[in-house]
Amino acid sequence: MHTIDHAELADVFNKDEARVDWHDETLWWIRQKRDKAVNQLPEWELLRETASKIKENVLSNLAGYLEEFEGNAQKNGIIVHWAADAKEHNQIVLNLLKGKGINKMVKSKSMLTEECHLNEHLEHNGIEVIDSDLGERIVQLAKEPPSHIVLPCIHKKKEEIGDLFHEYLGTPAGNADPQFLTETARQHLREVFLTRRAALTGVNFAVAETGEFVVCTNEGNADMGAHLSEIHIASMGMEKLIPKRENLGVFLRLLTRSATGQPITTYSSHFSKPRSGTEIHVIIVDNGRSQQLGRPDFRNSLKCIRCGSCMNTCPVYRRSGGHSYHNAIAGPIGAILAPNLDMEKYADLPFASTLCGSCSNVCPVKIDIHQQLYKWRQVIVQKGYAATGKKAAMKMMSLTLASPTAYHLGGKAGRFVMKYAPIAVNNKLNPWYKQRDMPEPPKESFGEWYTKNRKA
Amino acid sequence: MSTARERILNAVRANQPASTPLPEIIIPASEIDLSTKFTETLNNIGGKVIAVNNYADILNYLEEATATRLLNISSIPELQQLRTLDHIPRMPHSLQDTELAIIKAKFGVAENGAVWITEDLLDQRVLPFICQHLMVVLDASSIVANMHQAYEKIGMESYGYGAFIAGPSKTADIEQSLVLGAHGSRSMTIFLINA
Numbered sequence: 001m002h003t004i005d006h007a008e009l010a011d012v013f014n015k016d017e018a019r020v021d022w023h024d025e026t027l028w029w030i031r032q033k034r035d036k037a038v039n040q041l042p043e044w045e046l047l048r049e050t051a052s053k054i055k056e057n058v059l060s061n062l063a064g065y066l067e068e069f070e071g072n073a074q075k076n077g078i079i080v081h082w083a084a085d086a087k088e089h090n091q092i093v094l095n096l097l098k099g100k101g102i103n104k105m106v107k108s109k110s111m112l113t114e115e116c117h118l119n120e121h122l123e124h125n126g127i128e129v130i131d132s133d134l135g136e137r138i139v140q141l142a143k144e145p146p147s148h149i150v151l152p153c154i155h156k157k158k159e160e161i162g163d164l165f166h167e168y169l170g171t172p173a174g175n176a177d178p179q180f181l182t183e184t185a186r187q188h189l190r191e192v193f194l195t196r197r198a199a200l201t202g203v204n205f206a207v208a209e210t211g212e213f214v215v216c217t218n219e220g221n222a223d224m225g226a227h228l229s230e231i232h233i234a235s236m237g238m239e240k241l242i243p244k245r246e247n248l249g250v251f252l253r254l255l256t257r258s259a260t261g262q263p264i265t266t267y268s269s270h271f272s273k274p275r276s277g278t279e280i281h282v283i284i285v286d287n288g289r290s291q292q293l294g295r296p297d298f299r300n301s302l303k304c305i306r307c308g309s310c311m312n313t314c315p316v317y318r319r320s321g322g323h324s325y326h327n328a329i330a331g332p333i334g335a336i337l338a339p340n341l342d343m344e345k346y347a348d349l350p351f352a353s354t355l356c357g358s359c360s361n362v363c364p365v366k367i368d369i370h371q372q373l374y375k376w377r378q379v380i381v382q383k384g385y386a387a388t389g390k391k392a393a394m395k396m397m398s399l400t401l402a403s404p405t406a407y408h409l410g411g412k413a414g415r416f417v418m419k420y421a422p423i424a425v426n427n428k429l430n431p432w433y434k435q436r437d438m439p440e441p442p443k444e445s446f447g448e449w450y451t452k453n454r455k456a
Numbered sequence: 457m458s459t460a461r462e463r464i465l466n467a468v469r470a471n472q473p474a475s476t477p478l479p480e481i482i483i484p485a486s487e488i489d490l491s492t493k494f495t496e497t498l499n500n501i502g503g504k505v506i507a508v509n510n511y512a513d514i515l516n517y518l519e520e521a522t523a524t525r526l527l528n529i530s531s532i533p534e535l536q537q538l539r540t541l542d543h544i545p546r547m548p549h550s551l552q553d554t555e556l557a558i559i560k561a562k563f564g565v566a567e568n569g570a571v572w573i574t575e576d577l578l579d580q581r582v583l584p585f586i587c588q589h590l591m592v593v594l595d596a597s598s599i600v601a602n603m604h605q606a607y608e609k610i611g612m613e614s615y616g617y618g619a620f621i622a623g624p625s626k627t628a629d630i631e632q633s634l635v636l637g638a639h640g641s642r643s644m645t646i647f648l649i650n651a
Contacts, residue, residue, distance in 0.1 A: 082461040133629070158630050185638075244478075246608070264603075294470070
C-alpha cells in the first residue's frame with residue numbers, strides 16, 4: 001500500500017517558490033521574536049531546566065497525579081471522564097451534548113480534538129461545531145486542517161482569507177484587510193458565543209494539587225464560549241498535568257515567550273468550579289500516551305507544552321508547510337509523536353528533518369527532539385517500515401562502506417560521471433538535484449591526494 | 457469489564473518510569489522598579505496605564521471619557537455612582553451591550569503586564585471579556601516582579617474562576633498582522649493608584 005508521504009506533499013507545497021519563501025520568512029520572524037523575548041530573561045536556561053525536571057516528575061508519577069487531580073476536581077464540582085482513545089473521547093462528547101438535547105457547539109482551540117477528529121464525528125451525528133479561534137475558523141471555512149499548532153492558518157495569504165470571508169460571511173469581494181476581516185469575524189462569532197449552550201475548550205495545564213485547569217488564549221474565545229454556555233467540556237491529554245499550582249509560574253513564563261515572543265498570553269484562565277447552574281466536564285484522554293510513556297527513548301516527547309517553537313525554527317517545516325506532515329501535529333514534535341500512534345502510516349515523518357538540532361535548542365521543556373527523530377529512523381527501518389527506495393539505497397551504502405574496493409571504485413565512478421556526464425545526476429530522478437545544482441566534483445579523492453603528497 | 461479509567465491507570469502504572477523528585481523552584485527575580493516595568497510592558501502589549509493618586513482622580517478622568525457609555529462596575533464602592541446598570545445580572549448574556557467595564561484587580565505582574573482577577577471581583581465571569589473596553593483599578597504597591605512571586609501571593613487561595621489578563625484581546629492569525637479586539641475587550645486601561 002502506498003500512502004502519500006512528506007516528500008511528495010512537500011513537492012506540492014514547493015511548486016510555488018514565492019509562497020515558500022514567504023512562509024519561511026514569516027516563521028523565521030516569529031522565531032526571532034521568540035529570541036528577543038527569551039534574551040531578556042537571564043534565568044531562561046534555569047527555567048527550561050526546572051520545567052523539564054517538573055515534567056519528568058509528572059511522567060514518573062503520572063498515575064498518582066491523575067488520581068489526585070480527579071479527586072480534587074470532583075471536590076470542586078467538576079465532572080471527570082476518562083477516554084482510552086479518540087473514539088471513546090468523541091463518544092463522551094456526543095453523549096454529553098445529546099443528553100442535554102444540544103445540537104450546536106462552539107469550540108476554542110484544542111489540538112487534541114484535531115488529533116481525535118472530533119468535528120467530523122459530531123457533524124456525522126448531526127451536531128454543528130463552530131471553531132472560534134480566528135485561525136481555526138479560517139481553516140474550518142476552507143475545509144482544511146490547521147497547518148500549525150499555534151498559528152493554524154499560517155500557510156494562508158490574506159487574499160485567500162478575504163475570498164473565504166466573501167463566500168461565507170458576506171464581506172465585499174477583494175477586501176483582504178486584516179483589521180476589517182478580524183472585525184467581521186468578531187461580529188460573526190459574538191453571535192455564536194451568545195447563542196451556544198455548549199462550549200468545548202482545550203486544556204493547557206491541569207493542576208493535581210488543586211483540581212483546577214488553565215486555558216491560555218490571546219483572543220478571549222475560550223472564555224467567551226465557556227462563560228456564556230451551560231456546559232463547558234474541557235478535553236485534556238493526560239500529559240497536561242502538573243503537580244502544584246506554583247508550577248504554573250514556570251510554565252506560563254515559558255509558553256508564550258517560546259510560542260510568539262509575547263511575555264504571556266492575553267488571557268490565562270483558571271477554571272476551578274462551575275458557575276452556579278452550569279457544568280464543567282473534563283475528559284482525560286490517553287490515546288496512545290500511556291504507550292509512549294512505556295518507550296524509554298521517546299517518553300520525553302510527552303513533556304511537550306505545544307508552544308510550536310520547534311516548528312518555527314525547523315528548516316524543513318518552514319519550507320515544506322504543515323500539511324505535508326499529514327498529521328494533526330506537524331513539524332519536529334509531530335514527527336516524534338505520530339509514529340507512536342501508527343508507525344507504518346507515519347514512517348516518513350522522522351526522515352523529514354536535517355537533524356540540525358535547532359528544535360531541541362529552542363524547546364522550553366528540553367525535549368531531545370532531534371535525537372528522538374534519529375532514534376525513530378532506526379526503529380522504523382528495523383521494523384521494516386522504511387520506504388523501498390530508502391531501504392535499497394541504505395543497503396547499497398552499507399555494502400559500499402563495508403568494502404574498501406567498492407568504496408574507492410564508487411568514488412572514482414562518481415567523480416567520473418559528474419565530470420563527464422553530469423546529466424546522469426542532474427536529473428529529476430535524483431532527489432538531491434531538486435531546487436539545487438550538484439556541486440563540482442573534486443579532481444581526486446582525499447585518499448588519492450594523501451598518497452601523492454605524503455612524502456613531499 | 458474494566459472501566460476506561462482502570463485500563464488507563466493500569467497502563468500508566470505499568471509504563472511510567474522510576475520516580476524522580478519534583479524540583480524546588482529557586483529562580484531569582486531581577487532587581488527592577490516594579491511600576492515602571494509594569495507600565496512599560498503593558499504599553500508594549502497594547503495596553504495603557506494612567507497613573508492616579510486616588511479614586512477622585514479616576515472619577516475626574518471618567519467624567520470626560522465616558523459620558524454616554526453603558527457602564528458596568530464590579531466591586532468598587534468608590535466608583536458605584538458611575539454605574540448605569542442598577543442590578544447584578546443573573547444571566548451573563550445580558551451583559552452583551554456593555555460598552556465599558558471597570559473592575560478591580562488583586563495585583564499586577566511587572567514582567568508581563570498581567571493583572572490577577574478572581575470571580576469575587578466580577579458580577580459575572582464573562583464581564584472582562586464581553587465588554588467592548590476594559591478598565592482596571594490596580595494599587596501600585598501590589599505589583600510583583602514575576603510569575604513565581606505571583607503564585608506565591610495567590611498561595612492556596614480558593615476561587616471558582618481566576619485569570620491573568622494582560623492587555624486587550626488580540627490576534628495575528630491573518631498573515632501575522634496584529635489586530636486588537638479579537639473576541640474580548642478592544643482596549644485595556646489600567647488606573648495605577650500610587651498610594
